[in-house]
Amino acid sequence: MAVGRLAGVGYGLRRNPITIVGLTMLGALIAVAVLAPALALRDPYATDPAIALRPPGPGRPFGTDTFGHDIFSRVLYGARIDLIVAAGAVGVALVLGGLLGAVAGYTGGWLDDVIMRIMDMLQAFPNFILALGIAAALGPSLTNLIIAIGLTNLPIYARLVRSRLLTLRVSGFALAAVSVGNPSWRVLLIHLLPNSLAPVFIQATLQSGWAILQAAGLSFIGLGVRVPTPEWGVMISMGVQQLTSGHWWVSFFPGLAIMVSVISFNLIGDGLQDLLDPRRR
């Protein structure tokens, strides 16, 4: 019957062409990230002062920056870093937040109060300011960037899973599962958690776009990955000074890459919502 389910998804997708656009865009991005070494025209770290700040043209489709980096090659390599940050940060938030929310929603009582008040504290800060604070405290690196963005997004998943579990824990099959001799941890992990995942996956997809924006934002102000690294946010910040002097391409192409990836995640997220919620079909 698993095949039957997939066929249902296929049917839903055919009626939802925008999701296919999103999936295609994401597929292309992932392909670019994987194939970056083959597709790149030059080493993304190679500098050449002789060709600094050249506009897009033959041999350098996106132009070059002040150091003479080839922007096309750097945008390709940037897909690797930004997709890893998005997946990593959302993964951290989803796993930690999901488990915390599950425990809070299932057990209730004082543990629920403690966990959810900590989530309130995290959410009391403006999202970006909190990420900025955590990133600044940990120091700029790729891992710390993932941790900072993951932690700021954690309460969303905790709340989502908790609210699902509050209704699921009093459901018939939860009671039935206990009545055939399951210990409560098994009921939670095997029966209740998988039933609360649909909204979580939708949220995770939508959040991936935001994670890229946050990563680029933090790198832009110097708290994410550091300068020569080919990360889209870093590359935009490297081109900011040149914008006023008419060298638009330095910031434009990494910006375009961010836009494309955020849009692709949003399209997929919206599509998933339609697909998984029968009322919106």
Added chain:
Amino acid sequence: MTEPVLQIEDLHTGFDTPSGTVRVLRGLTLAIPAGQAVGIVGESGSGKTVTALSIMRLIRPPGRIASGRVLFQGRDLLALSELEMERIRGRQIAMIFQQPRESLNPVLSVGTQMAMVIERHVGLTGGAAAARSRELLRQVELPDVDRLLRAYPHELSGGMCQRVMIALCLACAPALLIADEATTALDVTVQLQVLRLLRRLQAEFGLTLIVITHNLGVVAELCQWVAVMYAGELAEFARASEIFTTPRHPYTARLLACRPTRAAVGELPVIPGAVPDLVMLPSGCPFHPRCHRAQAVCALEHPPLAALTPHHHVRCFFPEEVPA
């Protein structure tokens, strides 16, 4: 009467609410004879389901079992640790619920859910578990079991879901099966099929069956014994044949009179009043405000459970006379 497999002694279960403790079970005492089917009947709010959940120790806060003993094969279930109780549930005592569709996990296939129970309690895995699942599904008279194992609960009818639940319960060959309004949500023809199935399985496996229902027809179809509950205590306990012909508690008598029959024409009789508020119970016998036989003493003193014959217990000062 055979040895009781389950003996409930002076069980008190209550729910703590802001307006006071709702005492749902107030000293329930009941013995379930081994290998027999016992029907527990009563109006909504009489404590039938809470009795079942108390036996299984599935009462959740704000509910709690205040006192009493539940002896199962000589062991007090209420004194067991949660870990020991997990070994009793499913393996020794199994339960099927009112909403069959909601009792199955919607994201797992029937085969997966059956295999999980079989693996956990019987220790069979893989092909052996699948073979045992097929055998169990055939036992509950389900057709096309191979397709069924791959199906998800939403693809099945309510009756099929209940049969799957019964098959799941049979997986570990429990000594006691509790059916809590197991047929109420099903339509009448399916109801009858499931009842006949339960009756056949009870005879075949020597199961002890507790059938919780407000439908006296279900009891007549299935049970050898009947326990009538009122306001959290036992009102009458006797053989089913005896209850239907010579009810002794006025409440039982009125309950039977309310049954629609083919002979009855016009309006059905009703029992005046409603089930008492379990926070503020009437003094004396809880049924006295609605009772047609009540006298002054009924409002003052709580009647004890009296054995009219060794197998017929009634909690009433003035039981109905047996017609000569």
